[in-house]
Amino acid sequence: MKITLKMLGTYREHLLPKGEKGILEVDVASGTTVGEVLEQFDIPLEHQSVILVNGRTLELDHVLNDNDVIAAFPAMAGG
Amino acid sequence: MNGWHGKILKVDLERSTITTETLDPKMAKDFIGGRGWAIKYLYENMDPTADALSPENMLIFATGPLTSTPAPTGNRYMVVTKSPLTGAVSNSNSGGEFPTWMKRTGFDLFIFTGKAPRPVYLWVNEEEIEIRDAEHLWGKDVHTSTDILLEETEPKAKVACIGPAGENLALMAAIMNDKHRAAARSGVGAVMGSKNLKGVVVQGKKKPSLFDKEGMRAFSREITKEVASDVKAGSSLHEYGTAYVPQVTNELGILPTRNFQSGQFEGVDGIDGPTLKEKYLIRPKACYRCPIACGRLTKVDDAKYKGEGEGPEYETLSAIGSACGIDNLAAVTKANYVCNEMGLDTITAGMTVATAMEMYEEGLIPEEDIGYPLSFGDPDALIESLKIMAHREGFGHILAEGSYRMAAKYGHPEFSISAKKLEFPGYDPRGAKGMGLLYATSNIGASHMAGDLAYAEVFGVPKKIDPLTIKNKAKLIKHWEDAFAIIDAAGLCVFLSVRYMFNPEIMIAPDNLTQIMNFTTGADYSMESLLEAGERIYNLERMFLVRAGFNKTDDTLPPRMLEEPMPTGPAQGEVVELEDMLSEFYKLRGWDENGIPTPEKLNALGLSEA
Numbered sequence: 198m199k200i201t202l203k204m205l206g207t208y209r210e211h212l213l214p215k216g217e218k219g220i221l222e223v224d225v226a227s228g229t230t231v232g233e234v235l236e237q238f239d240i241p242l243e244h245q246s247v248i249l250v251n252g253r254t255l256e257l258d259h260v261l262n263d264n265d266v267i268a269a270f271p272a273m274a275g276g
Numbered sequence: 277m278n279g280w281h282g283k284i285l286k287v288d289l290e291r292s293t294i295t296t297e298t299l300d301p302k303m304a305k306d307f308i309g310g311r312g313w314a315i316k317y318l319y320e321n322m323d324p325t326a327d328a329l330s331p332e333n334m335l336i337f338a339t340g341p342l343t344s345t346p347a348p349t350g351n352r353y354m355v356v357t358k359s360p361l362t363g364a365v366s367n368s369n370s371g372g373e374f375p376t377w378m379k380r381t382g383f384d385l386f387i388f389t390g391k392a393p394r395p396v397y398l399w400v401n402e403e404e405i406e407i408r409d410a411e412h413l414w415g416k417d418v419h420t421s422t423d424i425l426l427e428e429t430e431p432k433a434k435v436a437c438i439g440p441a442g443e444n445l446a447l448m449a450a451i452m453n454d455k456h457r458a459a460a461r462s463g464v465g466a467v468m469g470s471k472n473l474k475g476v477v478v479q480g481k482k483k484p485s486l487f488d489k490e491g492m493r494a495f496s497r498e499i500t501k502e503v504a505s506d507v508k509a510g511s512s513l514h515e516y517g518t519a520y521v522p523q524v525t526n527e528l529g530i531l532p533t534r535n536f537q538s539g540q541f542e543g544v545d546g547i548d549g550p551t552l553k554e555k556y557l558i559r560p561k562a563c564y565r566c567p568i569a570c571g572r573l574t575k576v577d578d579a580k581y582k583g584e585g586e587g588p589e590y591e592t593l594s595a596i597g598s599a600c601g602i603d604n605l606a607a608v609t610k611a612n613y614v615c616n617e618m619g620l621d622t623i624t625a626g627m628t629v630a631t632a633m634e635m636y637e638e639g640l641i642p643e644e645d646i647g648y649p650l651s652f653g654d655p656d657a658l659i660e661s662l663k664i665m666a667h668r669e670g671f672g673h674i675l676a677e678g679s680y681r682m683a684a685k686y687g688h689p690e691f692s693i694s695a696k697k698l699e700f701p702g703y704d705p706r707g708a709k710g711m712g713l714l715y716a717t718s719n720i721g722a723s724h725m726a727g728d729l730a731y732a733e734v735f736g737v738p739k740k741i742d743p744l745t746i747k748n749k750a751k752l753i754k755h756w757e758d759a760f761a762i763i764d765a766a767g768l769c770v771f772l773s774v775r776y777m778f779n780p781e782i783m784i785a786p787d788n789l790t791q792i793m794n795f796t797t798g799a800d801y802s803m804e805s806l807l808e809a810g811e812r813i814y815n816l817e818r819m820f821l822v823r824a825g826f827n828k829t830d831d832t833l834p835p836r837m838l839e840e841p842m843p844t845g846p847a848q849g850e851v852v853e854l855e856d857m858l859s860e861f862y863k864l865r866g867w868d869e870n871g872i873p874t875p876e877k878l879n880a881l882g883l884s885e886a
């Protein structure tokens with residue numbers, strides 16, 4: 198199944214060179230969790246990252262569905 | 277005294293006299309400084325029901341004990357006065373360089389009273405304090421005025437001044453310092469204009485003495501090192517400024533779009549940080565002694581929107597960009613420059629235009645009143661609107677009153693997305709519930725700076741919490757409002773403070789901040805006494821509001837937030853369940869059911885005379 202990774206802020210670089218604008222579609226096996234996908238791309242999983250699935254805050258062991266969008270960015274005060 | 281100079285400069289503009297006053301050390305400690313001292317003075321020396329634009333209002337520039345010390349980001353000051361936009365208290369924060377130099381004149385606070393018979397500016401350095409004629413500057417923009425003021429005084433001095441917006445009493449006028457930084461919110465620039473005070477120029481070398489110089493240096497160095505290594509490892513704030521945020525809030529479905537009709541903007545890629553960096557960034561810029569450097573020095577070459585200056589920051593991208601349906605970054609950046617030159621708060625200015633756009637499209641404000649079509653997404657109509665707002669020309673007279681008065685004039689105040697008449701910043705609270713409670717209860721109206729729980733709800737600092745639940749939010753907001761009062765009173769920047777000065781495990785306890793305060797002042801604060809001081813400041817501000825006539829009915833949000841579910845995105849179907857949070861909040865604060873601090877609470881905080 199297909200999911201989309203959207204890396205924001207300085208995490209854009211984690212998807213280079215393929216995901217030029219911080220966005221990358223990837224194929225994953227069914228049953229894959231959020232944490233497993235992010236690990237492949239070296240995204241820090243601990244408290245220094247904010248990780249969203251379809252805009253919602255979910256646990257890392259959340260099992261992905263087709264067409265899910267995972268967004269991640271470094272935790273940092275802003276705005 | 278250490279950290280504090282313990283000296284206040286009082287300028288009576290009516291009589292053109294200058295006096296100084298020394299501070300009682302107990303009061304200094306109990307109210308910390310900056311925002312704390314200022315509200316104490318305001319509360320004791322002016323009638324809260326006075327007209328904000330009358331000579332009776334006081335205008336206070338207030339630095340904190342950490343301003344101009346080695347504390348990282350110890351570069352802030354607060355402008356405290358009664359707001360002409362909200363009728364409540366104003367406390368607008370700004371950094372840059374002016375506040376540090378202001379403190380080095382040897383005074384912690386400047387207090388202005390009365391109204392000068394003719395336009396004047398104040399020039400303060402270590403040898404002289406002088407009220408000078410400013411007739412020749414009246415009508416000039418912020419950049420030109422700043423250049424002339426520096427020429428007339430001393431090239432290395434620092435300037436805070438108003439532009440045409442402040443002179444014309446536009447209710448969203450800012451006080452600009454170092455040309456591009458703003459004490460922006462709730463019309464402090466209009467108060468300055470009403471006093472015929474065009475500018476304040478400062479120069480000095482009197483750094484405050486430190487109680488434990490070595491301890492302070494070492495501790496500050498440690499924190500600076502930690503920040504610097506985080507920046508090196510890749511900090512979005514340094515890399516993109518706050519301009520990286522539209523993508524984040526859009527992802528959460530809370531990016532203000534077309535006057536908060538929805539929370540996701542299809543043009544978000546046009547107004548985000550990477551685009552800004554690629555197309556217009558010259559280099560990042562830091563306030564004095566800041567290792568983060570979130571400021572953006574930018575330049576637009578595009579013929580139509582040509583200009584150079586600072587910004588835009590997230591709040592501007594949201595209020596002037598997505599809230600107005602505009603995805604043209606060159607135009608948004610230009611509009612930001614216009615606001616800086618005119619001396620306008622980009623949030624209220626942008627949001628007032630956004631409200632006008634929605635009401636125009638709904639047929640509630642006729643085109644003949646405006647003089648041109650004012651649809652969402654039209655950058656040229658936006659820029660024109662900002663200019664006439666600052667000059668109060670034609671329809672600009674109505675725009676200059678802010679979104680609430682404008683919408684009410686046309687019979688539909690509900691189109692104004694404001695609380696206590698102050699326009700919302702860039703987080704739709706239907707998808708960040710804590711922010712909803714904050715906007716409704718904040719003493720200055722809908723400001724994120726009053727206790728920015730978006731750090732936790734949106735940005736994961738100090739840790740990510742669920743933005744959609746109301747559970748625990750009353751407790752957090754109470755605590756964050758008190759904590760932010762400490763940061764403002766101490767003279768630090770919130771960006772750095774929340775992450776590096778507070779203990780994340782206790783969400784949030786000012787552990788490092790307590791140490792830094794003690795190294796600086798020697799006043800022997802504990803975390804608890806510091807938090808209590810924050811609560812004291814917050815409650816005294818609340819009492820100012822109570823005396824000005826505010827009560828529970830003012831602690832509310834526009835109907836759109838309470839009744840219109842978010843139409844799309846991750847927060848789809850959500851409204852702000854304000855009532856539930858509010859009653860819990862009042863209880864936690866020790867206020868009665870009408871939102872008024874009880875005598876017991878005031879006693880406990882040492883405010884029995886309030």
Ligand code: SF4
Pocket residue numbers: 349351371372561562563564566567568569570571769770771772
């Ligand atoms: S983080 Fe940004 S706003 Fe705060 S002091 Fe540093 S440069 Fe200024």
